[in-house]
Amino acid sequence: MICVSAALAAEDFNNAGRRAYEAGWVHALRGQAAQVLACAQIAEVHWNNAQVGARERADVSRLRGIAINWEEILSLPSPFFVR
Numbered sequence: 363m364i365c366v367s368a369a370l371a372a373e374d375f376n377n378a379g380r381r382a383y384e385a386g387w388v389h390a391l392r393g394q395a396a397q398v399l400a401c402a403q404i405a406e407v408h409w410n411n412a413q414v415g416a417r418e419r420a421d422v423s424r425l426r427g428i429a430i431n432w433e434e435i436l437s438l439p440s441p442f443f444v445r
Contacts, residue, residue, distance in 0.1 A: 376418075379408035383421050390428045395436065398429035 386401030402425035409418045 375412035379405045395429045395432035
């Protein structure tokens with residue numbers, strides 16, 4: 363998350379939140395629920411510091427929902443590994 367670090371160094375919390383959100387999206391595409399939740403939390407912290415609007419808060423909620431969905435999918439028994 364080098365981009366997040368660069369944005370934080372410039373005290374650009376909005377951009378840091380956006381980069382964390384984008385990293386979370388990549389983890390969501392990979393099906394990595396724990397990393398998605400971590401990125402959502404990081405994005406939320408940065409966006410709270412930036413005092414952003416409703417869209418960014420909705421983006422955090424969206425990431426959390428995706429992570430919860432992946433957790434549910436991954437907890438189900440897979441029909442591909444039945445003996």
